[in-house]
Amino acid sequence: MxxxxxxxxxxxxxxxxxxxxxxxxxxxALADGDATLWGAEAQSEAAIRLGWLDLPTTSRELLPQIGELVERARAAGLEHVVLAGMGGSSLAPEVICASADVPLTVLDTTDPGQVRRALADRLDRTIVVVSSKSGSTVETDSHRRIYEQAFRDAGIDPASRIVVVTDPGSPLEQSAREAGYTVVLADPNVGGRYSALTAFGLVPSALAGADVAALLDQAAEARQRLGAxxxxxxxxxxxxxxxxxxxxxxxxxxxxxxxxxxxxxxxxxxxxxxxxxxxxxxxxxxxxxxxxxxxxxxxxxxxxxxxxxxxxxxxxxxxxxxxxxxxxxxxGINPFDQPNVAESKANTTRILEDAGDGPLPTGAPALVDGPVEVYGDVPAHVKDLSGVFTELLKDIPERGYLAILAYLDREAAFDVPVPQEASFEAITDIWAAHDPASLQGLLAIRTDRPVTFGWGPRYLHSTGQYHKGGPQNGVFLQITGVVSGDLEVPGKPYTLGRLQLAQALGDLDALRERGRPAVRLHLTDREAGVRHLLAAAREV
Missing domain, CATH: 3.40.50.10490 (Glucose-6-phosphate isomerase like protein; domain 1)
Structure with missing residues (x-):
């Protein structure tokens, strides 16, 4: 290293x-786990958040249980590993499995299309890892409920297919044990974003086929140099x-x-x-x-x-x-707390409760350009989408940035048909032409300011804290889309698509309450809308 x-x-x-x-x-002092390093106000939080320093050693205790779990899954022919988790619970396993070139389906979304695609893939050979540190993460709870129902409808006992990773004493641990699920407990003295080498990172990665013992060996070697x-x-x-x-x-x-x-x-x-x-x-x-x-x-x-x-x-x-x-x-910052993360969650809950069975409070569009509705404060002289992009780029302050936040299906572009004889480069170009993430590059070359891209709601568990708690210099472009083929969330009064839109609106409220410039684009036809977005960006 x-x-x-x-x-x-x-x-x-x-x-x-x-x-x-x-x-x-x-x-x-850090190598020894000294919780006083970040000041008196941070000490109580740091005291229960430094377990990650010892994970190269302590996580080895999990390896026998994980090994048995992998053996049982292989013996049962369960080859499709689905991870339901958010933030640190999903991002580390995604990196581990992508780097090891082993397949893992990650659900860190509330987009019904993305969840439907996972449900349709080898349900009879699927094992689901439900990962939530708190045990109450709304997205992960929704995924669990949906998969439980899908398994039951297929005549499959959910207890034979669902593995729960959570902290000791969480509400999820109790309900999982009552349901007969396999439970793997993570170190409670590790925060979610530092949890790559805990059960949250290791369990789904091992099930997918990654060598997690080697990861711990690599980390242990680096651990020896701490403090040197x-x-x-x-x-x-x-x-x-x-x-x-x-x-x-x-x-x-x-x-x-x-x-x-x-x-x-x-x-x-x-x-x-x-x-x-x-x-x-x-x-x-x-x-x-x-x-x-x-x-x-x-x-x-x-x-x-x-x-x-x-x-x-x-x-x-x-x-x-x-x-x-x-x-x-x-x-001079406490690196272990997240004081602003709960705001968008609270706004989402309020929006859903206030709306009841009625429509969510989207308001009226400021303008409509083809399959794209524009919501927010748009200058009177702006008449189309390229004009909206131009104004957003102008609004970025000195030393500021533009954040693109897409509440869409991040895998939809890969569903676009490609010619059988097409080269890899041609296929990549076709996918890029249908991928909302391509908007990042198109707008980035039109400004000297950084442009970030995040998939909603997954970014709420990562950059969302910075957007609201960091410097007051961000400009925000949020993208939502019409939902077709929605999914009920069993036991809840909302569908997955309704939750997704409420999450977008909730975060938008949190940004606007801080005076952050923010515009929401709503695609009334997702595929055509993405193409229109990318075409308009090229005209800026």
Missing amino acids: SVTFGDDSVADAAAEAARRLVEEGVPR DDDPGLLLGAAIGAAAASGRDKLLLDDSLSGINGLPDWIEQLIAESTGKQGRGILPVAGSEPNEADDELTAGIDTESGVEVQGPLGAQFLIWEVATAIAGRVL
Whole structure:
């Protein structure tokens, strides 16, 4: 594991920050689990959130139980592994399985189309991992209820197909045991975004076929260097913390040359949720090219960059966690709480309850351009979608950013028919032409400000904290779409599609209450709407 620098100014600032931290005894104190490092106000929270430091050792105790679970699943012919989880409960397994090239279906969505696709895939050979630290995550609870009903309708006992990962004493543990489900308990002294090497990361990954013992071996080797003079976590944390303190608070993540797939998405939730509070923080930017702006720092995963972080995945997890904790110390921020995450959840609940059986409070569109309705404050001279994009880009303040937030099916583009004889490059182009995520690149080349992209509601469990608790310099473009083929959530008074829209509206309310510029685009025809979005962006 190594941290090196391709930028001399970053290297100098990191060395100076690391020297001060060593003089203050921070690296050794962190390695020893000292909860006082982030101040008196953070001490009580930190005292119950530092278990991740010892996971390379303590998580080995889970391996026999996980091994037995894998053997039973294989013997029963259960080859389709579905993970229902949000935030840290889904992002780490997604990276682990993508990097190991083993299949895992991740449900961190409330989009009915995406859930229907998973339900239609080999239900007779499906095993579902329901992961929730609190045991009350609304998305995961909905997935559990839907799969329970689907299994029963197919004549399958849900107890033979559902595995629950949760904290000891959570409401989910009790209900799961009563239902006869297999339960694997995670370390309660680890927060969700630091949980990659707990049961939340290991159970679904092992079921999918990844070598999780090797991950722990990699992390254990990195753990031995914590507190040492060559501690890579200290150097990385000093670099990103010092850079942010001096104004370089946009962290662009580049993994273009790495064999590790998707790590920037995991780093994004770790850093954004840990540091984005009190009007401060570091904004991680995944999937976007640098603009060479003076508020940017580029970090490469096995890729040459301003800061280059090299090493295997298990070690990367631990070192980035250490770095985030160190950066919190440098910035004077508690890296273990998430004071603003509950707001959007509360707004969602209020919207659903207030609406009852009636329509949700969407309001009237400010304008309609083909299959796209535009909601929000739109200047009178703006008459079409390209004009909306132009105004949003103009609204980005100095040192600000644009966040695109899409409450849609993130796999729908892959359903588009492709010619049988098409090359891989041609197929990729076809998918990109139908993918809402392509909007990030199209708008990014039209501004010198960072553009981020997040799938809703998954971003609520990652960058959502930064959007509301971080610096007041974000502009927000939210995208929703008409729902066809909705799904009932058994035992609840709402459908999945209704919950999805309520979540979007709830977060929009939270942003607008803070004065964040925000526009919602609603696609009255999803496929045509996405094509129209991308075409309009090209006209900006």
